Amino acid sequence: MVQLNPIEFFWKIMIPSAAPYIFTGLRIGIGLSWLAIVAAEMLIGGVGIGFFIWDAWNSSHISEIILALFYVGIIGFVLDRVIAGLAKVVTRGTRAELKGYVMQPYLKLDHVDKTFSRGNATTEVLKDINLTIERGEYVSIIGHSGCGKSTLLNIVAGLTNATMGCVLLENREVNSPGPDRAVVFQNHSLLPWLTVYENVRLGVDKVFASSKSRSERDAWTMHNLNLVQMAHAKDKRPAEISGGMKQRVGIARALAMEPKVLLLDEPFGALDALTRAHLQDSVMALHQKLGKHHSDDHARCR
Numbered sequence: 001m002v003q004l005n006p007i008e009f010f011w012k013i014m015i016p017s018a019a020p021y022i023f024t025g026l027r028i029g030i031g032l033s034w035l036a037i038v039a040a041e042m043l044i045g046g047v048g049i050g051f052f053i054w055d056a057w058n059s060s061h062i063s064e065i066i067l068a069l070f071y072v073g074i075i076g077f078v079l080d081r082v083i084a085g086l087a088k089v090v091t092r093g094t095r096a097e098l099k100g101y102v103m104q105p106y107l108k109l110d111h112v113d114k115t116f117s118r119g120n121a122t123t124e125v126l127k128d129i130n131l132t133i134e135r136g137e138y139v140s141i142i143g144h145s146g147c148g149k150s151t152l153l154n155i156v157a158g159l160t161n162a163t164m165g166c167v168l169l170e171n172r173e174v175n176s177p178g179p180d181r182a183v184v185f186q187n188h189s190l191l192p193w194l195t196v197y198e199n200v201r202l203g204v205d206k207v208f209a210s211s212k213s214r215s216e217r218d219a220w221t222m223h224n225l226n227l228v229q230m231a232h233a234k235d236k237r238p239a240e241i242s243g244g245m246k247q248r249v250g251i252a253r254a255l256a257m258e259p260k261v262l263l264l265d266e267p268f269g270a271l272d273a274l275t276r277a278h279l280q281d282s283v284m285a286l287h288q289k290l291g292k293h294h295s296d297d298h299a300r301c302r
Contacts, residue, residue, distance in 0.1 A: 023087035030079050038072055104171050105132035107156070107261060113164035114151055125151050129165070138284070153263045157183045169260060179207045182254035184267045188246035190238040190253075197234035200224060200253045207257045224256040225249075228282070244275040251283065 114126040125148040133139055141149050154160040156167050158177040167174040169181070190199045201221045208217055225231040228248040233241055241249075247267050254262055264283070268276040 027080050027083045031076055106135040107133040108168040111165040112162045115163045150265050153265050157181050157263055179257045180260040182257050182259035183263045184250045184254050186266045186269050188250045190246055190249060192238050195235050195237055196249050199249055200256050203253050204256045224252040228252045244279060
């Protein structure tokens with residue numbers, strides 16, 4: 001997926017892509033033009049290498065004809081090499097540039113294996129997992145209990161290291177947790193002694209302490225609580241709100257860190273069917289509104 005405006009797309013994608021074909025056509029055109037000039041000189045006469053060839057032909061001077069044709073070939077070859085060299089200079093880095101703008105997936109799982117060992121016993125949980133996800137996609141990982149869905153998300157989150165293979169986010173290897181990958185677990189994981197506001201503000205202060213002022217962090221915290229319709233309960237503690245509301249707070253806390261990837265590890269699995277369906281719809285609406293990239297491991301079939 002190309003994240004460029006029209007002008008950038010034209011100069012960074014269209015021109016580098018078309019340049020090799022433009023220069024190929026230029027080489028062919030110059031070659032044909034050179035031959036046309038020689039032929040015109042032969043027909044018109046007077047001056048030029050074409051006239052020299054024609055005169056030598058009429059005089060039956062074979063050696064002069066061969067010499068003239070040799071000159072024609074040398075000049076044509078030199079012109080072709082000059083254009084080819086110019087093409088290499090102009091199109092240098094074209095493949096790398098195209099790769100950087102177009103071909104690199106936003107999130108990539110490359111031959112990921114995960115094996116757990118205890119003593120002499122080993123358990124292979126994941127084997128040769130390959131997956132590419134583009135920016136803005138919402139991907140659900142579906143499978144039976146114990147198949148390794150949560151383990152896979154933990155590897156993407158950097159909470160668990162892969163035994164083999166790697167995870168790349170924007171072409172950078174993931175090998176530790178970071179605010180660019182937020183996780184919402186099945187257990188809401190809210191701190192019980194903090195209020196709803198304080199639970200979200202904790203993550204905001206951690207990520208934006210050096211880039212946002214105190215008032216900006218306050219406004220950003222309330223903005224994300226409003227996104228999940230929990231601003232009215234900002235002063236309540238987790239014990240005072242329902243399970244669905246706790247999960248809303250967990251989502252708000254994750255979104256408040258402005259992650260590049262939001263990982264949902266069955267966050268609605270312990271909720272009743274009606275609340276689960278409502279929150280799933282809310283998350284999809286948020287995804288469309290924010291344009292962020294999400295990945296979850298719960299089935300969305302209903």
